[in-house]
Structures are given as structure tokens and as C-alpha cells.
Amino acid sequence: MYVVYLVTELYKPVGGLYRYTDSLIRAWNEALSNGKTNIEPIVIGVKDPKQPLADLQQSERFKEFIEENEGVNVYEARRGGRTCYFIEGKVPDISFFHYILWERYRIKSHKSSKWKYYTDTLSPFWYWAPRVIRFLMEKEGIKVKCIDAQDWLAFPAGFLARDELEIPLNCRLHSGEYGRSLGNPDLDAAPVWIEAASLVFSDYVQGVSINETIFEITHLMPLRDIIVEDVKERKGVFWYGYQKLKERKIENFLIYEPREELVMLMDVVGGMPNGIHLNEWDKITKKDILNGKKMLKRMMPDKKGFIFFIGRPDYRKGLDFLLEAFSKILPEHPETGLVIASSMNEEEFDRYSKIIERLSIKESTYILDKWLEDDEKKSLFCASDIIALPSLYEPFGIVALEGLAADYACEKNGTTGPVVVCGNTGGMDEIIKSGVSGFEVPINNFKIDPDILAHIFEDIFTKRGLRKKISKNGAKRVQSKHFRWDYILEKVFEVYDKAVRNFESLKRSSAY
Known part of the structure; x- marks a missing residue:
């Protein structure tokens, strides 16, 4: 059984996303070697076309995939003691792809598309990541328990993979737009809407502290309401009912005190810390x-x-x-x-x-x-x-x-x-x-x-x-x-279990 871990900042050892991923994967490797889990991570990152290859090499594992698909490359390199994969490519029709993101998830790409990193690096990652996962599932027969997407930079790839491959999705908020903008996010740009969409189109949302999760979600809830109302006609009455129930569960996270210091994992939302070696x-x-x-x-x-x-x-x-x-x-x-x-x-x-x-x-x-x-x-x-x-x-x-x-x-x-x-x-x-x-x-x-x-x-x-x-x-x-990272890993696995339960509950309710 596998978890697909989607992250964008893995090319060089800089930034919080890299450090978090490196530490988590190292703890995960240790748990695998000690027989404490049989779940393996498949880490998929992004290769910025403007950056040199550095230690990245063409991936033999995806040689057939590259040959079958024009406009994409998959590289590999060691990170956190594990082989990780890096996607670089082009979207065949970028305007249509951004329209799909709007139609399905209400992601506003018009203003953000003027940002080259958004169109040339992130959008291809979002487009090709679900196809890479499908390749692994069909060609290698692997079973994916859950997708774990890191920050808004990876969330859309998770949304698409969840819908197209029917895999439960956890979205992890590392740093939210409301905080980064000191309370004044650009509501005409994509990032804050992608974060709000995670409260609608994922099966679990986890932040890297209880305080941060409460702060960001409190501010994102009005945008979540707009998205739900916007797409309810297309998604149907059962889906809308599920979203109203989900709203109550999110509110529970906002109003209840944590039962355990530093960790609070409730039905659909949770917060817990990073660790240190x-x-x-x-x-x-x-x-x-x-x-x-x-x-x-x-x-x-x-x-x-x-x-x-x-x-x-x-x-x-x-x-x-x-x-x-x-x-x-x-x-x-x-x-x-x-x-x-x-x-x-x-x-x-x-x-x-x-x-x-x-x-x-x-x-x-x-x-x-x-x-x-x-x-x-x-x-x-x-x-x-x-x-x-x-x-x-x-x-x-x-x-x-x-x-x-x-x-x-x-x-x-x-x-x-x-x-x-x-x-x-x-x-x-x-x-x-x-x-x-x-x-x-x-x-x-x-x-x-x-x-x-x-x-x-x-x-x-x-x-x-x-x-x-x-x-x-x-x-x-x-x-x-x-x-301790071994303890945090245990809690991460709890998050995956909750995401799976929520996804299965949604499917049973005919709301999917």
C-alpha cells in the first residue's frame, strides 16, 4: 500500500516545505525498516524548467510514460534517503486547463496566469501528476491509500487526482495566504481560492499547528461558502447536503479546545506540529x-x-x-x-x-x-x-x-x-x-x-x-x-485514516 506525497519545494534544500518533507520521509523510512508500517511513500515533486538539472536524472521507472506522452519529463533524485520524482512539462492547452480548474474548483487563474511560475511550472505539475499516478497504478499495479498534497502549490494536483482516480486526499496547510499577506490576500489571484477549495474538495485538511489552522480556516470559511454555493447546482443535492454537514464539522474544530497539547485531529480538520531530530x-x-x-x-x-x-x-x-x-x-x-x-x-x-x-x-x-x-x-x-x-x-x-x-x-x-x-x-x-x-x-x-x-x-x-x-x-x-518525528508520523497516519473514512462516507452517501 502506498501514499502519494505531492510537494513542490524539493529541488534544493531550502525552505520549510523541503525541511518538513525531508524530516518526515526520513522518519517514514525508519518506521518501514523497523516494521512499524507497511505503507510506503511515493514522493512526487516539480522540476522548474528555468533551473538546471543539478542532481536530477532521467527516471528509468517512467521511461515508458515519457515515451507515451509528448511534452513531459520525469526525473529522479534522492531526498530524505528515498528516490523522489520530479515532473517537468507543458500543458497542451493552458487556457482550457485553467478553465477546467475554474469550472470544477473555482480556482481563479486569470490574474495568476501572468506569473510565469504559475503557468510554466505549477500548472504542468498539476496537469501531469494525476497522469503519473495513473501510470503507476495501471502499469505497476500499486494501490494508493491516500494522496497527501503540501500547500496550495500542490493542492490542485490533488483535487484532479482525487476526482479522476478516486483516491482520498489530505491537504496540508504549511503557510496560508491570509497570514502571508498579513490579513490582506489578493482575492483576484489563485492561491487563496485554492486554499478555500481544499475545505470543499479534499477529504481532510491539516495545518502545521493548531493556532495556524484555526487562523487560516476562520478566514477561509466565507470563501468556502461562495465555492459551495457556486457549484452546488452542478454537483447535486446530495453533495450539497454533505458539504453542509462538513461545514458543521469544520466549525467544531474552531470552537472546541484540544484534548491533547499541540495536537488536535478532529473529523475533517486537524492541526499538529512539525518535529525535530x-x-x-x-x-x-x-x-x-x-x-x-x-x-x-x-x-x-x-x-x-x-x-x-x-x-x-x-x-x-x-x-x-x-x-x-x-x-x-x-x-x-x-x-x-x-x-x-x-x-x-x-x-x-x-x-x-x-x-x-x-x-x-x-x-x-x-x-x-x-x-x-x-x-x-x-x-x-x-x-x-x-x-x-x-x-x-x-x-x-x-x-x-x-x-x-x-x-x-x-x-x-x-x-x-x-x-x-x-x-x-x-x-x-x-x-x-x-x-x-x-x-x-x-x-x-x-x-x-x-x-x-x-x-x-x-x-x-x-x-x-x-x-x-x-x-x-x-x-x-x-x-x-x-x-518527535516518529510520534508525528503516527499522527500523520491517523490523518490518512480519517481522509479515507471521509472519502468512503461521501461515496456511500451518493454525494460523490
Whole structure:
């Protein structure tokens, strides 16, 4: 038995989708080798025609499929210890295909079709993925239990495969349009409508934290209602009745408290966290931590305390608020330095350099304008006093979990780890217990009060014993079973079972 796992960001090791997939598949491989499951994943990704092949090679498994179908290639490469497949192709009639997406699922492609990635990369992936799955089912006789589609970027491929091949579908929300747009999504573009369609045309929707799932679904429900009303005449009275029942079940998720910390899997919607491989942090030594301290000292030799920020130079990451908060504590703490680890283009570097200059914090701020290797990042995390992650929106916040893992590594080496300071958004609000395992700064209207953030920094640097207490608690927190990938995999399998039950229930009701 197989699960087809659809994901778009698997070409290179960058981004949350890649990291999630890599970690989940590694845990899945271990479960298979230990005999804990007989379900195997078939991972299907996308090859952007603008990108070089890199480590991708023509797939022998799909040689016959490629020969039979003009305008498509399937490549393969190892990801997460497994052979994964990458689709590159063209849609024979792109306008008609976009019409089909509108007619069936109310996906608005008109504006988005002006985006080359939408037409040249995503649309071919959506068009060809169901055909690739059909090929495997017919030529190899494999049985597919469920399709698992990652984010709006893959959902339409899941919708089409579900309808054409009659396979249950789970749609996993990693990062929603309402959050990414800070509450103002483009309602004339496809992404937000694809997300809303997942609440109609999939059998289960799962988010990467309870908070994120509640936030996105609450905002998507009015759009879901529009889609249901729009297509009810074509789909029929039984289907419409099923959708009204489904609506009540979605509402139950929004109004009931979770029975278990961090995990809430109800009838048709659920939320649960990402995980972390702590065995990688077990390898951290005192020498690694010392190397991190040396790196920080080389950046700012006269500083004794360090606040470390890592993330994209994106307003949503809260860097503007962080700089202002830092300027407020610097007069009382001139021995403190702020390190910004962020790969910036020329325009972004110039913008933040001007803000730093205006706030008079240039001598105490260092922009580490590069992509950090994993070992460098771990050492710098462990060597810092504070890891500042004041994101205005974060669906899960794996970096906050890595901050707690740094506490774990430091405590194992007999030293004090960093204090994670984050915005109380999405999964970070669930990961961090404010004042216990880190600190959360309140977010109001997608904004942070720099005075409150400065207050938190002030407490960390001045209250004796606070950092030691939080480091110990952070180390305990990250060892929770809810962040173990083997446990998360068990819950993922529960999601698949729920998707199958919902799909079969729909078919029995004559509403399919």
C-alpha cells in the first residue's frame, strides 16, 4: 500500500516545505525498516524548467510514460534517503486547463496566469501528476491509500487526482495566504481560492499547528461558502447536503479546545506540529559552542552579550521592530551586540543599513549576509544569549524549536543555552511557554510594540538566574513527544485514516 506525497519545494534544500518533507520521509523510512508500517511513500515533486538539472536524472521507472506522452519529463533524485520524482512539462492547452480548474474548483487563474511560475511550472505539475499516478497504478499495479498534497502549490494536483482516480486526499496547510499577506490576500489571484477549495474538495485538511489552522480556516470559511454555493447546482443535492454537514464539522474544530497539547485531529480538520531530530543536536560538543562564541567575537570583538536573528529580510519576520527594540536597550547595555543572519539583495541590504544608521546602532549591529551552513547555525545558536524571532506571522516556526534544541545541546554540555524570544503567532505560541521556556511578545494587528520587546530583552540581561532557568526548561520542552518525528508520523497516519473514512462516507452517501 502506498501514499502519494505531492510537494513542490524539493529541488534544493531550502525552505520549510523541503525541511518538513525531508524530516518526515526520513522518519517514514525508519518506521518501514523497523516494521512499524507497511505503507510506503511515493514522493512526487516539480522540476522548474528555468533551473538546471543539478542532481536530477532521467527516471528509468517512467521511461515508458515519457515515451507515451509528448511534452513531459520525469526525473529522479534522492531526498530524505528515498528516490523522489520530479515532473517537468507543458500543458497542451493552458487556457482550457485553467478553465477546467475554474469550472470544477473555482480556482481563479486569470490574474495568476501572468506569473510565469504559475503557468510554466505549477500548472504542468498539476496537469501531469494525476497522469503519473495513473501510470503507476495501471502499469505497476500499486494501490494508493491516500494522496497527501503540501500547500496550495500542490493542492490542485490533488483535487484532479482525487476526482479522476478516486483516491482520498489530505491537504496540508504549511503557510496560508491570509497570514502571508498579513490579513490582506489578493482575492483576484489563485492561491487563496485554492486554499478555500481544499475545505470543499479534499477529504481532510491539516495545518502545521493548531493556532495556524484555526487562523487560516476562520478566514477561509466565507470563501468556502461562495465555492459551495457556486457549484452546488452542478454537483447535486446530495453533495450539497454533505458539504453542509462538513461545514458543521469544520466549525467544531474552531470552537472546541484540544484534548491533547499541540495536537488536535478532529473529523475533517486537524492541526499538529512539525518535529525535530534531536540526535543531530546530540552531536554538539563544547568545542562547537566555543567555535560559535569565537565567530560572534570576530564579528564584534568588544561585545559580551549577543542577540541573534536569523530569517529572511521580510517585514513579516519582524526585523524592523527588532532593530527599534534593540536601539532602546543599547544605551543601558552598550556591551550587547545584535547579529542579523540574513541573505539580502542589494536593495534589502541598503534599506536595513539605513534603518541601522538612523537608529544609531551601527557600531553594535552586524549583518551576516550569507546562507549559514547547518553546523555554523547550530554553533551560533548555542553561543548566543538571545535568539530573537519576532515574526508577525509564522505558521509553525521551526527556528523556535531549533532554539530550544540549542538549550538542549548546551545543557548536555554543562552550559547555559539561549533564550528564545518570539512573536505569539501560530506554532511559536504553542512551542514557547512565555517566561518558562522562552518569551513571547504580543502581536496586535500584525504589529509588535518595540517597548515590550525591549522590556523582555532587559529582563533577560538583568534578572539573575532567569536565563539559566529558561535554558533548563527549554531543554525539557524540546524533548516532548509531540516534537518527535516518529510520534508525528503516527499522527500523520491517523490523518490518512480519517481522509479515507471521509472519502468512503461521501461515496456511500451518493454525494460523490
